[in-house]
Amino acid sequence: MATVNPPRGMRDFLPADKARRERVLATIRERYRAHGFDEIETPVVEEYERLHAGIGGDNEKLSFSVLRRGLDAAAIREASEDPAALSDLGLRYDLTVPLARFYATNRGQLPSVFRSIQIGPVWRAERPQKGRYRQFVQCDIDVIGDDSARAEAELVVASLDTIDALGLDGGTVRVNDRRALDWMLDSFGFTAEERPGVLITIDKLDKIGQDGIVAELRTREASPAAVDAFEAFLRRPRTTEYHPYGERQIRSALPEGAPDDVVGHLVGLGEAVAAARTPAPGIDPIPLVFDPFLVRGMGYYTGTILELAHPSVDYSLGGGGRYDGMIGRFLGQDVPAVGFSIGFERIVDLVADREDETAAAAVLVHDADVPVAELLAHKSALLDTGGVARVRLERRTKNLKALLERAAADGYSAFASVRTGDAPGSLELRPLS
Numbered sequence: 001m002a003t004v005n006p007p008r009g010m011r012d013f014l015p016a017d018k019a020r021r022e023r024v025l026a027t028i029r030e031r032y033r034a035h036g037f038d039e040i041e042t043p044v045v046e047e048y049e050r051l052h053a054g055i056g057g058d059n060e061k062l063s064f065s066v067l068r069r070g071l072d073a074a075a076i077r078e079a080s081e082d083p084a085a086l087s088d089l090g091l092r093y094d095l096t097v098p099l100a101r102f103y104a105t106n107r108g109q110l111p112s113v114f115r116s117i118q119i120g121p122v123w124r125a126e127r128p129q130k131g132r133y134r135q136f137v138q139c140d141i142d143v144i145g146d147d148s149a150r151a152e153a154e155l156v157v158a159s160l161d162t163i164d165a166l167g168l169d170g171g172t173v174r175v176n177d178r179r180a181l182d183w184m185l186d187s188f189g190f191t192a193e194e195r196p197g198v199l200i201t202i203d204k205l206d207k208i209g210q211d212g213i214v215a216e217l218r219t220r221e222a223s224p225a226a227v228d229a230f231e232a233f234l235r236r237p238r239t240t241e242y243h244p245y246g247e248r249q250i251r252s253a254l255p256e257g258a259p260d261d262v263v264g265h266l267v268g269l270g271e272a273v274a275a276a277r278t279p280a281p282g283i284d285p286i287p288l289v290f291d292p293f294l295v296r297g298m299g300y301y302t303g304t305i306l307e308l309a310h311p312s313v314d315y316s317l318g319g320g321g322r323y324d325g326m327i328g329r330f331l332g333q334d335v336p337a338v339g340f341s342i343g344f345e346r347i348v349d350l351v352a353d354r355e356d357e358t359a360a361a362a363v364l365v366h367d368a369d370v371p372v373a374e375l376l377a378h379k380s381a382l383l384d385t386g387g388v389a390r391v392r393l394e395r396r397t398k399n400l401k402a403l404l405e406r407a408a409a410d411g412y413s414a415f416a417s418v419r420t421g422d423a424p425g426s427l428e429l430r431p432l433s
Contacts, residue, residue, distance in 0.1 A: 009126060009134030015410050021137075024166065024348045025119060028139050031165050032117045035158035037141050039117040042098035044091060048083075051090045055300050055326050056097050062124040064091040091123040095140045096300075096323065096339055103144055103337075104330035113145040115154070131346070139342045140320075144327065147336035149265050152304050152322070153272030155340040159308060159318065160277070160287060162342065166351045171317070172287045174307040175245075175269065176294035178321070179262045180254060181305075184292060187255050188233070189226035198222060203295040210234045245270045245288040253292045266290065269304065300326050306340055312350065318342040361390040362429055363407040366418040368395055374420065381424035388414075388429075408432045 006012055013021065029039065051063050065087035071079070079085035092098050095118040103114065118140045126132050141158060143151035156173050163171050182195070190198050201216045208216070214234070217227045233255060243249040247267045251258060274286045289309075296305050296319055303322030310317050320340035328334040362382060366375055375393055382388040392412065397403050404415060416427040 007134070009128035009132075011133065011135075019411050020351075021348055024344070024351050025137075025139070027165050028162055028342065028344070029117065029119065031162040032139075032141055032158060035115075035141075035154065035161065037115040037117045037158065039119070040099075040102060041120070042092070042095070042102050042118065044121070044123075045089045046092055046098055046101065048087045048090050050101060051093065051097060052084070053329060055100070055329055056093060059093040059124060062126060063093050064123050064125055066090055093124045094122055095120065095138050095341070096142070096326070099140070099142055099144075099339070100323075100327045100337070101330060103327055103335070107331070111145075113143065113151075116140075116142045116144070118142075133345065137344045139344045140339055141341075142337060142339035144335060144337045146338075147324070149268035149272055149304075151336070151338045152269050152306065153276070155320065155338060156269070156273050156288070156306065157276045159340050159342060163308070163310070163317070163347070166347065168310055168312070168317075168347070168350060170312075171308055171310045172289055174289050174291045174294050174309055174316075175266060176291050176305045177262050177266055177303055178301045178305060179303060180258060180266075180292065181295070183259055183262070184255060185226075187257070188229040189223055190230075191223065191226075194220075194222050194226075199295050202293050205293050245286040245290060250290045253290055265304070296321060304338065308340075308342070310350075313346075315346070316343065317346055317350075360388050361392075361412040361414070362388050363392045363394050363404070363412045363415040363432075364418050364427070365394050365396050365400070365403065365415055367420065370418055370420050374422070374424075375418065377424040378418055378422070378427060382427070385425075404432055 033039070045066060048065060052060050054060070056063075065083060066089040067086060068088050071086070076086065099116060099118060103110065118138070120137065121135055122138050123135050126134055128134060141155055143154060160171055160173070163169070181199070185195055185198060197220050198217065201213055201220065204216070205213055210231075214227065214231045217230070218224075238252075243252060247263060250263055250266055270286045270288050273288060277287065291307075294305050294307055296307060300323045301321040302324045305319075305321040307319035308317045318341055320338070322336070322338040324334055324336045327337055364375065364378055364382075379391045379393065382391050390412070392407065392410075394403055394407065396417075407415065413432055414429040415432055416429050418427065
């Protein structure tokens, strides 16, 4: 017999869970729109070739493919060694590749600087585990057509404002630049061929520490002299003097001689964010931290890399970066683009319910003999007054306590008893708790 459970790595959501998720999504949409971003929608499937064009990084390996229609057993056996011959479509594994295709398709109808919102499910053939799912929601904002630090600053400010609105104030954004990272690896002596593997190792710094990074680089048989130079940089003497985000902090975190244009771009980002944020007393005016070893695995990043952190958790709550080369794959010319994605599945579990979110929902518990017309009249009377946003009808049961507990679990906060002949508008609502 087929199992009644959802597919591995995917979930059902009960009404209360679904309502909670929709409340969080509504806040995210409202704050994104307040910052001038416009929502679009793209198909959940894209062409197989597009999803495997080398622009999706490691996520391409996790793509769910859709079998071509009309293949018989012989054709499937013949094409068994060629995935592209078996599939012509695939489920999207992120929202960035579809956005790049969307922009290339609709460019003539869009403003020169386009600020987009995309919110929807994506699918990856992950190994299911706690906090990692095969279907999950992404909440993306992107700026296309602006190569200045203003674009990154708009994303950072909108994202921090959004988590503030969700009650998660105090967030910070770790910042790096792929150009600074590449320059640093070049300065140590790592070859271009070694760089992808070296980046994979550096990305583990938070997990395995400096000793683990150096040991793994030697295991990878990277250039010994480059590993020595990198180790010496990691272990260099450093002062404990605190520097807020800015040129001094950035240059002190990099080897001497960092490119002025890259440093200037990062400094401009901080100045723009500072101008938009009003810090609380004692809080750093620029909620940014430069991290020269921030990688964020995406192979398509070409410039700024961003990662959202919050003091309540030890994992990131979102991130993004600049991907100026991606849209050019469709247009034949590079178009500057940068995006940021809030980790919805992580954030939704951190957001506390507010009392007013459930204050206007009532259950009408009625006797079995109350006519339907009277029940609907009571329901309409409560909704028409404006004081109640949701009304559910429930037939009275022997175990009234269990009925009311279930209603409370579903987000209802008040109830009333209804009997035949009660006048609409005369019901007395009583709190469930």
